[in-house]
Amino acid sequence: MATDPGLATDPGLATDPALAADPALPAEPGMTEADPGPVRYVADPAFDPVPADAGSALGAADPAGAGSVPGAVDVVGVGSAPSGGRTAPAGADGAADLPGWIADAARDVLRGVVASAREPIAGGRHKVFGNAGLAVIPTTSTIASHLPRAVGIGLAIERQRRLTADAASGGSPWPRDAVVVCSFGDASVNHASATAALNTAGWCDHTGLRMPVLFVCEDNGLGISVRSPRGWVEATLRARPGLRYFAADGADLGRAYDVAAEAVAWVRRHRRPAVLHLNTVRLMGHAGADAEQAYRPAADIARDLDRDPVLATARLLVAAGLATPDELLARYDEIGWRVRQVAEDVLGEEKLAGAAEVVAPLAPRRPARTVRAIAEAADRAAGAGAAARAAAFGDRLPELAEPLTLAQAINATLTDAMLGNPAMAVFGEDVAAKGGVYGVTKGLRERFGPARVFDTLLDETSVLGLALGAGLTGLLPVPEIQYLAYLHNAEDQLRGEAATMRFFSAGAYRNPMVVRVAGLAYQEGFGGHFHNDNSVAVLRDVPGLVVAVPARPDDAAAMLRTCLASAEVDGSVCAFLEPIALYHTRDLYADGDGGWLTGYPAPTAWADGHVPIGRARTYGLGSAEDLTIITFGNGVRMSLRVAARLAAEGVGCRVVDLRWLSPLPVADLVREATATGRVLVVDETRRSGGVAEGVIAALVDAGYVGSVRRVASVDSFIPLGPAARQVLVTEDAITEGAQTLLAG
Numbered sequence: 080m081a082t083d084p085g086l087a088t089d090p091g092l093a094t095d096p097a098l099a100a101d102p103a104l105p106a107e108p109g110m111t112e113a114d115p116g117p118v119r120y121v122a123d124p125a126f127d128p129v130p131a132d133a134g135s136a137l138g139a140a141d142p143a144g145a146g147s148v149p150g151a152v153d154v155v156g157v158g159s160a161p162s163g164g165r166t167a168p169a170g171a172d173g174a175a176d177l178p179g180w181i182a183d184a185a186r187d188v189l190r191g192v193v194a195s196a197r198e199p200i201a202g203g204r205h206k207v208f209g210n211a212g213l214a215v216i217p218t219t220s221t222i223a224s225h226l227p228r229a230v231g232i233g234l235a236i237e238r239q240r241r242l243t244a245d246a247a248s249g250g251s252p253w254p255r256d257a258v259v260v261c262s263f264g265d266a267s268v269n270h271a272s273a274t275a276a277l278n279t280a281g282w283c284d285h286t287g288l289r290m291p292v293l294f295v296c297e298d299n300g301l302g303i304s305v306r307s308p309r310g311w312v313e314a315t316l317r318a319r320p321g322l323r324y325f326a327a328d329g330a331d332l333g334r335a336y337d338v339a340a341e342a343v344a345w346v347r348r349h350r351r352p353a354v355l356h357l358n359t360v361r362l363m364g365h366a367g368a369d370a371e372q373a374y375r376p377a378a379d380i381a382r383d384l385d386r387d388p389v390l391a392t393a394r395l396l397v398a399a400g401l402a403t404p405d406e407l408l409a410r411y412d413e414i415g416w417r418v419r420q421v422a423e424d425v426l427g428e429e430k431l432a433g434a435a436e437v438v439a440p441l442a443p444r445r446p447a448r449t450v451r452a453i454a455e456a457a458d459r460a461a462g463a464g465a466a467a468r469a470a471a472f473g474d475r476l477p478e479l480a481e482p483l484t485l486a487q488a489i490n491a492t493l494t495d496a497m498l499g500n501p502a503m504a505v506f507g508e509d510v511a512a513k514g515g516v517y518g519v520t521k522g523l524r525e526r527f528g529p530a531r532v533f534d535t536l537l538d539e540t541s542v543l544g545l546a547l548g549a550g551l552t553g554l555l556p557v558p559e560i561q562y563l564a565y566l567h568n569a570e571d572q573l574r575g576e577a578a579t580m581r582f583f584s585a586g587a588y589r590n591p592m593v594v595r596v597a598g599l600a601y602q603e604g605f606g607g608h609f610h611n612d613n614s615v616a617v618l619r620d621v622p623g624l625v626v627a628v629p630a631r632p633d634d635a636a637a638m639l640r641t642c643l644a645s646a647e648v649d650g651s652v653c654a655f656l657e658p659i660a661l662y663h664t665r666d667l668y669a670d671g672d673g674g675w676l677t678g679y680p681a682p683t684a685w686a687d688g689h690v691p692i693g694r695a696r697t698y699g700l701g702s703a704e705d706l707t708i709i710t711f712g713n714g715v716r717m718s719l720r721v722a723a724r725l726a727a728e729g730v731g732c733r734v735v736d737l738r739w740l741s742p743l744p745v746a747d748l749v750r751e752a753t754a755t756g757r758v759l760v761v762d763e764t765r766r767s768g769g770v771a772e773g774v775i776a777a778l779v780d781a782g783y784v785g786s787v788r789r790v791a792s793v794d795s796f797i798p799l800g801p802a803a804r805q806v807l808v809t810e811d812a813i814t815e816g817a818q819t820l821l822a823g
Contacts, residue, residue, distance in 0.1 A: 113647060125171040138563075185418045195428040202440070202585035205432045209588035214253060216551065221575040222267050226276030226294070227540055228590075229261035230437060231548020234283065237350055238530065239552065241289075251552050255822065256345045262295040265312045266302025272571070275540040280352040281321030282536050289350035293342055294322070296354060297329070299361040299383075304374040316354050323353035330360065330386040332395060353756055360386045380572035440586035442623030443649050450689050452644040456499045460682035468498055471526050482676035486519045486662040488632035489595075491679050492639045493520065493557070497527050500555055500647065505532045507542050507559030507595075516561060517597065517662050539565050543572035543594070550590035551580075555647055563598025563656065564612035567775060577652045578621045590648030593642045599628075600763060600797055600807055601660035601713045608796040610659075611803065616652050616768035619741045625653040625692055626741040630661060630715035633677040634738060637690040647693060656740075658712045667716065675716065693739050695747035698722075702731030706817055707751050710761035711737040714808065718761050721813045730821065740770055749776060749781045756785035757820045763808050766791040786823055 084330045178254040189681055190198035191206045200209035200217050209217030218225040236259070239251040251257070267273050276294075283290050296316060300307050317324050329340035330604060335357060342355045360383035364371040371380065389411075396402045402410075431437050460468055469476065477483065477491040497503050511534040514521030524532040535542050539560055546556035560566045565571075573594070580590045600611040619624045627642055629635035635657070642653040667674025680688050690696075700722040715736045722732035735751045737744060752758045758778065762771035771789040777785060790813055 081598040088184065099131060115292050119347075161199065163196055174193045181414065182417070182421060185421045189418075189422050189425045190428065192431055193425055193428070195425050196431050197425075197428050199557060200585065200587065201583045202436065203226060204585070205583050207583050209584060209587075211584065214735070216588060217580075217583045219575050219579055221272035221571055223263055223270040223276070224571050224575050226261055226263060226273050227279070227544020227572060228547035228551070229259050229292055229294070229544075230276050230279050230283075230290065231545040232552055233259045233280070233290040233352070233548065234288065234545060235359060235549040235552035235554055237289045237291060239554075245482075255554075256347055256655045258291040258293060258343060259348035260295060260343070262297055264302065265300060266305065266310055268296060268315055268608060272540055273682075275538050276544060277319050277322065277354075279536060279541040281319050281536065281546070284321030284351055290352050291346050291350045291512045292352045293346045294352070294354040296356045297359050299359045301361055301365070301375075302364045303369065303605070304371075313356060318354050319354065321352065323351065324356065326356040327358070329357040330388055330391050332388060332391055350444050359499050360384075360388070362387060401421075413422040432537060438582075438622070440581045442581065442625075442651060443586075444645075444651075444692065445649055446455070446691050447646045449641065449644045450686060450691070452648050453640055453689055454686040456640075456644070457685040460495060460685075464498055471498055475525060476681075477679035478681040480679070482673065482678050483632050484663050484665060484676060485629070485632045485635050486517055487658065488636045488677070488679060489519050490523070493523060494526060494644065495682075496640070497523070497531065500643075501551060503531070503555040503557060503643070504534055505557045505559070506545065506560050508535060508537050510534060510559050515559070517659065519595075519597075519657070519662065520559070539569035539573055543569050543577070546594070547572065547576055547580075547590050550577075550592050550650075551588060555643065556592045557595060557643070558592065559595045559597075561597060562610055562612065563596050563614070564609040566596055566598075567614075567617065568616050573624065573654070574617075574653065578624045582623070582652060586748055591650045591652065591654055593639070593653045595647050595655045595657060597659050597662075598656050599658045599660065599712050600792075600803065601658075602677075603660070606679075607618070607799045611797045613764050613797065613807070614768075614794055615656065615740060615764055615770065618656075619770070621741075623649055623652065624741060626656060626739065627653060627692075628656045628658065628712045628738065628740055629739075630658065630712055630736055631675065631677060633680075633688070634690060634696065635735070636679060637685075637688050638738060640685060641690055641692060656712075659711035661716065664716070668720060690738065692778060693742045695738055695744035695751070696736040697747070697751055697766045698734040698736070700732045700734065701726035701729070703733045704731045705757065706730060707733045707735060707755045707758045707822060708761055708817070709735045709737065709748060709752070709758060710763075711740065711770065712763055714761040714763050714813075717808070717810050718813060721810050724814070725817060730817075732817075737770070737774075743773055743777055745777045745781065748777055749783060750786060752778055752787075754782050758783075758785060758787040759816050759820055759821075760787070760789040761808060761813055761816075762789060765794045767794050786820060788816055788820050 180440060185237075187199050187210070188208075190203075191201065191208070194203045196203040200211070201207050205217075205219075207217040207219070209215045216225075216228075236251050236253060236257055238254045252749075263273060280290055280292055280294075289533055296312065298307070298312050313326070316322070325338050325342040327335040327346075329335050339355060339357075339693075340352050345351075346349055346353050362383060393404070393407045394404075396407060397404060472491075477487075483491065493505060497505070505520060505527075509516055510520040511524040511529065511532050513534075514523070517689070520532065526532075535545065542558050542560065546558040549556040560569075577590055577592060580588050598612055600613045600614075602611050615626065618624060625642065625645065629637050629638045639655060642651070645651040646653060661675070664675045666672050698719060700719070706725070710718045715734065718734045722734050725732055733751050733755060735747065737748075760771040760774050762769045764770050766789075769791050773793050775787055775789065790808055792808050795806040797803050797806060
């Protein structure tokens with residue numbers, strides 16, 4: 080498939096040689112750019128899962144199914160336990176006689192139902208389906224949120240298949256011909272996450288990128304109680320550009336198997352996305368408390384019961400002469416009884432005991448290994464990698480250059496990190512050809528090529544989905560979200576998917592990433608809320624998520640290095656929030672003083688300058704005995720300026736830069752607060768849900784008994800122009816807060 084000529088001028092994703100169409104894989108006959116669309120395989124021309132309904136087509140959707148990356152994956156159907164009126168079959172004395180694979184499958188599922196600590200994927204933390212040995216990745220209950228990850232896995236598998244078989248370069252854990260299978264319900268097709276994933280898959284295919292993903296829509300015609308309108312799901316899936324469409328009646332076992340095999344073979348052969356639309360039934364309600372009789376006519380329920388795939392299988396066996404009805408009933412009863420015995424066995428298994436056991440896999444921190452990884456990277460950069468480093472920087476090594484700005488320090492750190500880790504990739508909107516809106520990624524594509532630094536389509540959900548998939552596939556993704564306000568469009572990819580992976584897989588899976596986000600306020604000349612967002616509450620309450628906010632160039636370099644090492648070593652998910660207003664700031668106290676510029680450390684100094692996660696930085700001005708100012712981001716520079724003026728008046732201040740908003744540096748806060756007994760928290764986020772609330776709560780919990788006051792921004796969106804100063808923290812407000820505390 081030819082590369083889109085409209086994208087030929089952008090050497091980003093569209094022309095990535097590692098991902099473009101493989102000449103060894105000929106195009107399907109008839110599949111050219113001029114083709115009106117892909118050939119569609121439809122098993123049932125009258126495919127129409129649900130009768131027309133006069134009710135609303137809008138409303139709740141059913142949870143999406145589990146996504147998987149198949150190797151040799153067996154999908155096991157477990158029959159229902161016999162009703163209470165039936166007795167145990169002759170000789171049924173327990174689960175021991177049950178075929179091993181049935182017993183194992185039943186036990187795994189039932190352990191999840193009863194929250195057993197011995198459940199093999201989540202360890203009793205959630206009722207999810209997954210199996211690391213079979214490459215079945217667990218998914219959460221949020222609708223369709225796993226589809227963007229599936230797209231990311233498909234793209235990452237193909238990238239690694241093309242580029243290298245060398246594990247040191249991020250070798251995939253799956254075979255070279257692996258395909259991604261991702262299932263979801265019919266109502267989920269309407270969700271924004273599904274739309275994003277299907278659109279991204281089609282967009283990539285249109286640009287000539289290979290992506291072996293098979294989306295499986297299990298269409299029972301209902302999203303809890305809301306019917307999918309007649310023909311809507313089929314029309315929606317058929318209309319998706321770049322997706323081959325297959326369909327079958329799920330109650331026709333033979334035909335469904337044939338079409339599914341055909342779809343998988345097509346995706347595996349052509350490394351291109353497709354969708355398999357299966358017309359299925361829903362037996363019983365959506366969940367235990369759902370009484371479907373309240374919204375489904377009895378005739379509809381009876382029709383689904385008649386199409387039960389278990390009954391359909393029995394009919395096939397009888398029609399083929401392979402079994403009699405009595406034999407099948409006996410077999411059904413026997414297996415059902417033994418599954419019931421397995422259920423009784425697992426009911427008594429131990430449950431998770433204590434908070435420490437629950438959170439153990441959430442976000443492990445091994446700081447010694449993190450600093451060791453940084454030291455090893457430094458040794459490589461100063462030794463075997465010195466020549467490559469000199470070439471990448473054009474013989475203008477940053478440690479030998481003039482002091483750097485925040486943006487320049489981040490750029491140099493990304494360059495060093497990519498030199499040291501071939502599995503690292505930087506991507507996002509405008510990061511490659513343009514070098515970032517603020518020039519932070521300038522030159523990276525030229526240094527490392529479009530396979531490792533590339534522009535994505537304009538969709539934050541898809542950007543994070545690509546990162547999720549890349550992390551699971553062995554890469555170290557560093558996606559960029561162009562502005563903090565745009566992260567809120569896609570925050571569930573961080574909250575519901577990235578941060579939960581280790582928790583819901585008991586550490587069997589991890590999706591490391593460092594998400595760079597340009598944000599916070601005080602940006603001159605380009606104002607307004609969407610480019611000056613000061614809301615970070617949505618990040619701070621995500622369990623296990625690391626939130627870093629560097630204020631100075633030297634801290635930016637060290638903290639980014641820490642985040643990258645922690646992601647690589649521990650699988651951490653980090654949000655690296657970069658204050659836009661400080662990107663190119665040079666001065667601190669007076670114009671031309673260069674007080675906000677710092678030198679860049681040579682590799683030999685990286686380990687000594689290491690900044691551990693959750694450690695603050697303290698500046699002392701004057702005697703540093705009268706007042707402690709706790710702040711972060713833009714507040715650091717403003718507070719230092721205020722503290723300098725107070726020092727000139729004989730008031731000694733400690734300015735504490737939190738640096739990490741999650742986890743907070745509690746021990747450092749308590750120590751520095753106790754040193755003066757007066758604490759002013761300068762919080763550029765909002766009063767409600769702002770960082771100051773967490774800081775003050777941490778001090779109270781630790782038994783701090785001194786005085787405390789906060790200065791925070793108003794609960795308001797940030798307006799344009801000078802009006803922004805009316806709602807944001809100012810130096811005058813900091814001075815007033817300090818004087819009030821000192822007078823108390």
